[in-house]
Amino acid sequence: MAATMRVRPAWATLAALVLILFTLPDAMAGHAQQPDRDRDGIPDVLDRCPDEPETFNKYMDEDGCPDSIATLFELARSNVDTFWKGEAPNLNLPYVPPRRVVTYTSPIDTPCGRAQPDNAFFCALDSSLYFDLGFLDRELSRGDFAPVVIVAHEWGHHIQFTMGWRDPLPIRHELQADCFAGAFALHADRQGFLDENDSEVAMTSLFRSGRTDVPWLAPGSHGSGGNRIDAFMWGFSHGAEACTESVFLRKGGGVVPMFENERYPDGRLTDKVPLSVGEFTLVDVSRATDFLREGMTDAIRGKYRARDGAILDHWIAALPSPDATIARFNAWSQSYRDKGHTVIGEADFVNPDGTVTGRWIRFSKPNGRELLLWLNYQIVLVADGPADRTFTFAKRHPL
Numbered sequence: 001m002a003a004t005m006r007v008r009p010a011w012a013t014l015a016a017l018v019l020i021l022f023t024l025p026d027a028m029a030g031h032a033q034q035p036d037r038d039r040d041g042i043p044d045v046l047d048r049c050p051d052e053p054e055t056f057n058k059y060m061d062e063d064g065c066p067d068s069i070a071t072l073f074e075l076a077r078s079n080v081d082t083f084w085k086g087e088a089p090n091l092n093l094p095y096v097p098p099r100r101v102v103t104y105t106s107p108i109d110t111p112c113g114r115a116q117p118d119n120a121f122f123c124a125l126d127s128s129l130y131f132d133l134g135f136l137d138r139e140l141s142r143g144d145f146a147p148v149v150i151v152a153h154e155w156g157h158h159i160q161f162t163m164g165w166r167d168p169l170p171i172r173h174e175l176q177a178d179c180f181a182g183a184f185a186l187h188a189d190r191q192g193f194l195d196e197n198d199s200e201v202a203m204t205s206l207f208r209s210g211r212t213d214v215p216w217l218a219p220g221s222h223g224s225g226g227n228r229i230d231a232f233m234w235g236f237s238h239g240a241e242a243c244t245e246s247v248f249l250r251k252g253g254g255v256v257p258m259f260e261n262e263r264y265p266d267g268r269l270t271d272k273v274p275l276s277v278g279e280f281t282l283v284d285v286s287r288a289t290d291f292l293r294e295g296m297t298d299a300i301r302g303k304y305r306a307r308d309g310a311i312l313d314h315w316i317a318a319l320p321s322p323d324a325t326i327a328r329f330n331a332w333s334q335s336y337r338d339k340g341h342t343v344i345g346e347a348d349f350v351n352p353d354g355t356v357t358g359r360w361i362r363f364s365k366p367n368g369r370e371l372l373l374w375l376n377y378q379i380v381l382v383a384d385g386p387a388d389r390t391f392t393f394a395k396r397h398p399l
Contacts, residue, residue, distance in 0.1 A: 035050075036050075037051055038050060038051055038052055040053035069136050069137040069140050069147065072136075072147060072148070073103060073147065073151065076147065076148040077101055077151060079188065079193070080151055080155045080184055081155075083184050083187050083188075084097075084155065084159060085097075087183070087240050088162070091163075091240060091241060091244060093159070093162055093163060098122075098127055098158050099126055099127040099128050100128035100129070101129045101131075102115075102129065102130045102131070103130075103131050103133045104130065104131070104132055104133070105132070105134055108130075110123050110125075110126070110130060111125035112126075115130045115132070117134060117135065118134070119132050119135060120132065120150050120151075120154050121157075122154050122155075122157035127158065127161065129154050129155065131150070131151070135150075139205065142201065142204065142205060143198070143201030143205075144198075144201075145194070145195075145198035145201045146201050146202065146204075149205055149206070149232075150205075152180065152184040153177045153178060153180070153181040155180070155184075156176065156181055156243075157173075157177050159180055160173065160176065160177065170220060170221045170222075171222065171223050171227070174222040174223065175222070175230075175231035176243055176245075178231035178232045179231045179232065179234050179235035179242070180235060180240060180243050182231070182232035182233060182235025182236035182237075183236070183238075183239050183240035183242075184240075185198075185202060185232070185235070185236050202232060206228040206229050226276050226281075227276070227281070230307075272300070272316050272379065272397075273285050273300055273314075274397070277396050277397050278393060279306045279389075280305065280312055280393060281304060281306075281307075282302060282303070283303050283304065284302065284303040285301070285302045287299065287301075288315060294328070295320070296318060296319055297319060297320055301315050304385075304393075310385065310386045310389070311385070312383055312384065312386070313383070313385065314381070314382070314383050314384075315381065315382040316380070317379060317380045318379050319379075322377045322378070325375055325378060325379065325380055326375070326377070329359070329373065329375045329380050332373055332380065332382070333361050336363050336373065340366055341363035341365050341366075341371060343361060343362070344362050344363065344370075345360075345361075345362040345391075346359070346360060346361040346362065348360075349374070349376070357376055358374055359374065360391075361373045361374070362390070362391055369385060369386060369387060370384075370387050370390045370391075371383070371384045372390040372394050381397070383397075
């Protein structure tokens with residue numbers, strides 16, 4: 001995060017700041033013979049920390065002091081607060097800052113329970129934000145914008161509270177906060193506050209914190225790394241208004257998993273419905289109970305949306321034996337031919353070692369879409385989507 005993001009007094013105009021930045025090298029040259037006890041290249045007369053060397057990483061490089069998470073946190077806190085003071089009216093929201101913004105270095109009691117190490121959270125019971133400084137400091141080692149994203153994310157939860165909105169699905173609630181963090185990053189970028197690699201630092205941090213082993217509807221679910229990056233980039237590309245409920249959750253081009261059903265379906269095929277497949281993100285999933293009458297042991301119907309809004313429908317059916325699976329595959333293949341679908345390709349799925357893992361048949365439909373039928377001798381899968389994209393979907397799907 002650029003050094004210019006520090007909080008400036010009201011009287012410090014942009015012209016004065018530019019003058020300071022451009023005259024600093026000359027001033028330092030004039031003091032070249034002055035003492036420099038910490039040998040960081042900044043003479044003691046200009047060095048706020050003459051006995052501690054500067055950390056040169058584009059964050060407050062000119063003060064002569066090693067970087068501190070405490071100073072970065074205050075900088076981030078001030079700038080995120082300033083952003084929302086200006087942005088909330090655009091969302092028809094009265095901006096009320098958090099009641100308290102608390103940092104801690106050991107567990108403390110809050111109205112929402114005990115604040116544990118390695119944590120940052122918004123507590124709606126006292127409308128306050130809590131941050132473990134040790135956690136933020138470890139994130140700082142990955143890049144100075146990483147802890148800023150955490151501050152912006154938790155501030156996003158405060159904005160949700162101000163909106164009076166709480167989604168019953170934790171994953172959507174969390175990803176909207178990622179989107180709000182992206183909207184702040186867009187503002188910071190427009191103000192010239194971001195360094196060249198800050199957006200990459202943010203995405204790396206989000207990807208690392210994503211989880212694929214937590215059920216989508218479980219309390220505390222934040223989504224996969226890809227979900228979190230998609231949500232952040234939606235806000236970074238479109239601004240805070242695009243993160244609001246009506247836009248983000250309903251018109252977000254598949255940014256957020258959008259479930260029409262109250263709960264994820266039970267069944268042994270649940271691990272075959274990933275949150276994302278290539279460019280597609282899961283937006284709904286349900287048990288395909290109508291298929292179970294055809295002798296299947298389990299069947300799931302899913303819907304995926306690409307970032308451009310294209311929809312791909314997906315079905316998976318499990319049958320009691322390989323012979324039954326092949327029979328269902330052949331029966332569906334014939335039924336698609338009978339409906340006037342044209343075969344445009346068929347072959348085996350072959351591993352690099354030459355073993356055959358399944359078969360596929362690709363159909364062109366009269367309406368211009370494509371349908372792909374494939375199996376792995378345990379399950380039969382169908383993908384109905386845009387032309388030239390179903391096969392890519394199938395190749396990336398975890399059979």
